[in-house]
Amino acid sequence: MIAFNYLKNHTSYRILLTGGEFSPITEEFIGEVAERSFESLNVDISFAATNGIFDNNVTTAQFIEGNIQNAALNAAKIKCIVADYSKLNKSDVYTFRKLTDFDYLITDNHLSEQDFNHYSKYLTILKEPKNDTDNHDEPIH
Template structure:
């Protein structure tokens, strides 16, 4: 029996509310229709403000995150916005700086811009380390080691945190799953703790987040926004949100 359009779209919303994000291909397989049909449904539902249409799929409107997406899933979301942030970071950071690079995908998309700055990188991201190691540039790279969390591709735990003992960083570039009011959030204590350790060894700390992460929160608040030296976001941030977050820190 063929599912009616309204039933199908209700099912899309239900699935997104459970998972947070799904690709068009995954939704099509789950519901039993073609990806083209799903893409049309996503466009309609987006126009009705019932979901957020993103590259390759859609995500829920729910402000609270329910799951930690894998790095491969996050790499498909808001690519152009992440690249825009990468260019901004390259404009901010001085040549020759020593930089901590967190494990977020926005920072992964920033690498092509940052490697032109002749930086020294310290990272707990296995994926960033691998990309830097094969980038063909003369950037100096230090990996933390520690326990590898495969879902996010990052090293966490005490071994990773002890890497920072004795290090002096110019910048800590940190990532987040959502910022609501003054709360900068992530999905686990370990993910937040290693970024706090890096910040404690840095002269300046910047939090990166595209505008879709503003007004959202995940389970763990690991730091207050007003303790960062700046928020680097994309140019699609509304004037209202820019004003709101400028009360806590500088907004690029």
């Protein structure tokens, strides 16, 4: 709902919500009603989050969360997975998609060169540019 509230309050975009059962933990709509809502949609770009990416596997904690993400991805022309560097080389319980099914990995600027080279063989990586003022040893307030 964070993304929804931001878009609602700061843009003039047309926003569609799927309906279905609302999960307060993940702040998404899940279940059959939500999944079926994607059947008649033509989506230009779909963004999915993940709990972990290990080699060619994109994972999540719950089967039902993976199902709704797959429904959205299946309706999309361009598929993006969004994960910061801490999600790479990690796996969760359920693999909901192969990394090669995505067009882009969108990540932060902490991605190591080794991980960049490894995961680049599966898809195109869009990495946040480095900022000269970044100091990663100090806590963020």
